[in-house]
Each structure stands twice: as structure tokens, then as C-alpha cells.
Amino acid sequence: MRTTVPEVPVRDLYSISEVAEAFGLTVATLRFYEERGLVQHSERRARVRHYRRADLARLAYAQLWHEDGLLTLAETSAIVDSDRLGDRLGLIATQREALRARMGRMERAVRVLTHMLDCRTDRALECPMTGAYVRGRVDAALDGTPEPTGFWPEGHGSHAGHAAHTGHAGHTGHTGHAGGSEAVLGATAPAQAPAPAQAQAPAPRSIGDERLLALTRDLLSESAKAREWACGTICDWARSFDRREVRTLASLLASTAALEQDADCVESELNALGELATTGLVEAADLAALRRLPRESVRPGDVGQLDDLMEQYF
CATH class of the missing domain: 1.25.40 (Serine Threonine Protein Phosphatase 5, Tetratricopeptide repeat)
Incomplete structure (x- = not known):
């Protein structure tokens, strides 16, 4: 006999505390996000803010930029509110280069600390x-x-x-x-005799x-x-x-x-x-x-x- 698995009803309305817990935020942070326009509650019930599932896509989109992309809240707001591809790409390119520079500094820090752990001089x-x-x-x-x-x-x-x-x-x-x-070193040595000195730019030291x-x-x-x-x-x-x-x-x-x-x-x-x-x-x-x-x-x-x-x- 074939058994039918009952469908679990999908809720459509969630209180502010439920949303905060589900998205790893505090209630205060979620309220601050609302003030910045990153999310909007759908209605109030007994003076408590509630959000519809469809409205939370904007919150998840904001987290994509703020938490995963490490943008500031101001930059996140600018992207979330903008439909202009050029503006978005400009912000993304700037942030990517800043992150690459930060990664370079972190890798350098790891090398320094690893060397210090290995070094055996008093x-x-x-x-x-x-x-x-x-x-x-x-x-x-x-x-x-x-x-x-x-x-x-x-x-x-x-x-x-x-x-x-x-x-x-x-x-x-x-x-x-x-x-x-x-x-x-030899890989960079010239294969041919150098040109006259007056025709060459000085080699970097x-x-x-x-x-x-x-x-x-x-x-x-x-x-x-x-x-x-x-x-x-x-x-x-x-x-x-x-x-x-x-x-x-x-x-x-x-x-x-x-x-x-x-x-x-x-x-x-x-x-x-x-x-x-x-x-x-x-x-x-x-x-x-x-x-x-x-x-x-x-x-x-x-x-x-x-x-x-x-x-x-x-």
C-alpha cells in the first residue's frame, strides 16, 4: 500500500525575533537594517513586526554583499537600492581590489608568524x-x-x-x-650580446x-x-x-x-x-x-x- 507523505505547510509570515534568529542577527540589528532600508517589514501584529517570506529576499541579498562580499552597510545600501549595472560594477571592482590587498597583508602576516614560530635563535x-x-x-x-x-x-x-x-x-x-x-637567475640572462650602451635603458638594480x-x-x-x-x-x-x-x-x-x-x-x-x-x-x-x-x-x-x-x- 502506498503511503502519502503529508505536505508540510509553508508559513508566509514570520515575527521579527524569528527572522533575526533564522538569519543569525539580533533583533536590534534587524531594526537597524530596516532604518537603513535594507529590509522592510510587511505588517505589524500586536505591535510586533512581521515579515513575509518574499520580502526577506531583499534581506538575504543585502547579506550577500555585507557579510559575504564584506561591503560596508553604506556600500551595501547603495548596491541594494541601485538598478544601474555601471554603479554596481564600480563598487564591486573597488571592493575586490581592497580585499586582494588585505589578503596580501594577511598572507604576509602568516609568513612572519610562521617564521617566528620556526626560528630557534634566542x-x-x-x-x-x-x-x-x-x-x-x-x-x-x-x-x-x-x-x-x-x-x-x-x-x-x-x-x-x-x-x-x-x-x-x-x-x-x-x-x-x-x-x-x-x-x-639564469633564466633571465640575455641570450644575445647586449646592444650598445647608448641604445639600452639602464637595468633596474x-x-x-x-x-x-x-x-x-x-x-x-x-x-x-x-x-x-x-x-x-x-x-x-x-x-x-x-x-x-x-x-x-x-x-x-x-x-x-x-x-x-x-x-x-x-x-x-x-x-x-x-x-x-x-x-x-x-x-x-x-x-x-x-x-x-x-x-x-x-x-x-x-x-x-x-x-x-x-x-x-x-
Whole structure:
């Protein structure tokens, strides 16, 4: 025997408290929405506002913009009351760009906080990444240079993730690849001989955050070959770095040299520091970690490079 499921009658009228609860609002908020014209009650019963189901479409439409689209109430009212496509599109485009900018700031905040959770230095400013980033902000504030846009080595865009960095003790926790920086930097090298100097616009003095990140990851790699490759790349590109990039790399090189166990890598790191020093952009604070490099761990042929740096900056 076929059973018939009785139809549940659909109500058409709801009190203000029922509507507020159903839409996740307070009664006071719903009244405020009415004052702003975002919803209108249908009738009053015993002095209580009631709303018809059809009238609540306007409220749901307002929530779409205010809660999901994160528009202000004033912007939401403007959209809900407007039938002009051009006005609506203008407001939407403005809000979308503002949200993208906010998302960028939030992603940057996550990178900073994640790095701080992973960093194992007792004093945060002794961390080469944090120290370089902070000095970049000081330079930007006082000298009008560009403010740092990334935070290393936690990542920039999709080029690095949480697994790339787990601390600063030696090279533990860093996964590198031989020639990684060369692959990134070399991809932009000109394939043909450059045109005469008078026909060329001057190249910008910066390699950009993505390439800088590739270098820092290789300098922190467990692979000695990757570290040497990065040092060679820094020597080749020394005149292409801007001030922030020079100071970031110098600080990191000084720290890695002080912890370095491979004599060939020590030589490469000191050579790279020497090349960066020729730019005139390195400061003594960037090389502070170099004081912890034991002289006895430096090969006799490399002691001169170390002495030159120490004499120049300390």
C-alpha cells in the first residue's frame, strides 16, 4: 500500500525575533537594517513586526554583499537600492581590489608568524632573516627606499612553503638543490650580446623577491654543492642587487660562514661576502655573525679574505 507523505505547510509570515534568529542577527540589528532600508517589514501584529517570506529576499541579498562580499552597510545600501549595472560594477571592482590587498597583508602576516614560530635563535634580531627584514624596514622609513615586500625564508607566493624552513641551527631542516639559484637567475640572462650602451635603458638594480628567495634557500641548503653554487651566483650578480638584497645576503652569508663545516663552502662564502662588500652597501651590523667564525677553521689561503673583511668593518 502506498503511503502519502503529508505536505508540510509553508508559513508566509514570520515575527521579527524569528527572522533575526533564522538569519543569525539580533533583533536590534534587524531594526537597524530596516532604518537603513535594507529590509522592510510587511505588517505589524500586536505591535510586533512581521515579515513575509518574499520580502526577506531583499534581506538575504543585502547579506550577500555585507557579510559575504564584506561591503560596508553604506556600500551595501547603495548596491541594494541601485538598478544601474555601471554603479554596481564600480563598487564591486573597488571592493575586490581592497580585499586582494588585505589578503596580501594577511598572507604576509602568516609568513612572519610562521617564521617566528620556526626560528630557534634566542634573540629574534640575531636571526639573519628577521634582522635583515627589520633593517630593511628601518632603511625604508628613514631613507625612502622600498619597503620589504616578502619575509624570508618562509616563502614568497607559491615558490616556498612551510617545509622549506625549520630553524637556523646549521643547515638542518633545509632542503636544497644544486644549481637552484642558477636555474632561477639564469633564466633571465640575455641570450644575445647586449646592444650598445647608448641604445639600452639602464637595468633596474634589483633581482626581485623570488630570485632572492631562491638564493637564500640554496645558502641554507643541506647540500654543500647548492651552497657553493649560490655563492658563485652572488659573486656574478653582486652589481645587480639593491641595498636591501645586499644586506640580506651579507647577513645570511656571515651567519652561514660562522656555522659552516665545509672548508670549500667557507671559501665560497667569504668570496661572496667580499664581492658584496665592493658594492659599498654592506654595513658592519650585517657581518656581526662573522666574529663567531673561528680562525682555525679557515684555510690559510682564505684567512686573508677574512682579515680584510674584519679590518674593513670592525
